[in-house]
Amino acid sequence: MSARETLKIRAVRAEQGEGVAVFAFFLFGADIHRIADISRIRREDHELKGFQRREIREHVNQITAFLDSGPVLFPNAVILALAPEVDFASARGRSPGNMCEVGDAGTLTIPIYPEGRRAAWIVDGQQRSLALAAAKDHSIAVPVIGFVSDELETQREQFILVNKAKPLPTRLINELLPEVSVLLPRDLAARQLPSVLCEALNTDPNSPFFGLIKRESDRSGIVTDNALIDAMKVSLKTSAGALGQFKGNGSGNDAEAMYDTLLLYWSAVKEAFPEAWGKAPANSRLMHSAGIRAMGALMDPLMLKLDGVPDKRATLRTILTRLAPHCHWTEGTWEGLGVDWNKVQSTSQDIARLTDHLIRLERDLARSAS
Structure with a gap:
């Protein structure tokens, strides 16, 4: 030998x-x-x-x-x-x-x-x-x-x-973060919990995002993880956020409650916009990063309305179904914005305008219905 x-x-x-x-x-x-x-x-x-x-x-x-x-x-x-x-x-x-x-x-x-x-x-x-x-x-x-x-x-x-200071693909860092437990710098630590939730959404067969999220190891998805993670980060920043309310002050985060909230909200979004869900971003601005960010921002005020409601799923479905006819994810022009459906881009300006429009539109429709 x-x-x-x-x-x-x-x-x-x-x-x-x-x-x-x-x-x-x-x-x-x-x-x-x-x-x-x-x-x-x-x-x-x-x-x-x-x-x-x-x-x-x-x-x-x-x-x-x-x-x-x-x-x-x-x-x-x-x-x-x-x-x-x-x-x-x-x-x-x-x-x-x-x-x-x-x-x-x-x-x-x-x-x-x-x-x-x-x-x-x-x-x-x-x-x-x-x-x-x-x-x-x-x-x-x-x-x-x-x-x-x-x-x-x-x-x-x-x-x-x-590699923190080097221009590595953000999606690569996002996908690795859930797998490590080392004490991370503040900016990476802020992305770790959303990355964990994003991974769960992509791998859970009961999730509306099952297999739809584009990750560094599998680019076959259609929704960029950056968009979902950024939306979650915003919701986590304040205790009034749909996810932020479950952040612990020294007692740990209730990640399970956060995940249940995401499942409830995005499942209702999928049901309200079936013709726009699961399509490539070029064919549906709902699955585009601008749509994900804007609808992610709408989650906070809508979930706040569900406090104390016995049937949260039914109430959320009613709210989004009422909103659906006024949304133009796959065709037409956004009234009030004067923008064709496929002209909405992933710029901070377009995302902010679409977010403000959706929040204002939902509020006006709720007043008319009351």
Whole structure:
């Protein structure tokens, strides 16, 4: 039986967090993909796998062209998650006096396995690593930081935090947020709960949005998760919001009550506008981000009216059915706005005008009916 192939590297070992081993070392660019896989975000049997976005070929080509332009300085570190089976042996010998003992120098041994079963995963730097693999010079020395963890949640946490300031697709961050439990920066934390609710709406067979939400791992949906998440964020901002009323003050959020509210409201919307529901945004502005945002804003005042009502579903259905003839999601012109149905765009101005129009229209119809 032949010995297992390995890659031995001079490295410095330190610890962070709760005893997590972190290594700093250099690799030839061509060696990164010998030891590390790219964990693409995808879904298998409705379970989220991986975390990396799709390859951006133009970006990779630009980096490759730079690397092939001659002797270059390329000090950008690649971050890897390493399997616990990597081995580290400290170097022997006496350390120089007055040395800053931050880390322990030695030899890191990483086993080399076939693609898909490798002992490392790229957390940050997938486009750079692809460019390095394609570059003519395979001997470019690349700085690498590796932390030991085979926990996918830890890898996702690091991926989100490392890439927070970079222009990653918002949908990618949205889909990963429900899968992590690390303490997040305030702006990401504000999106985490709406992302969890959005994921539930997309995967629950009883949800009107079942399979309709476009996510980074599955772009077959028609409703952008950004629109739903932004609508939920607005409702969560105030205690008077349909969702905000269930936010706990130190006692935790009642996510179940929030989800029930979303199911009740959007199911009634689906029933009130059957001809507009489930169509592509080009054919129905209700499923367009502008329609989702505007109807999402209408949820707050309508759900407030249901306080103390015995049959909330029937009352909500009555309100929306009364509103339906005045809405133009698939044809005609919005009276009061003077805008054709397909001219409403996902701009803040159009969303605000449509929102104000719907709220005012519903209020006027309620007064006429009373």
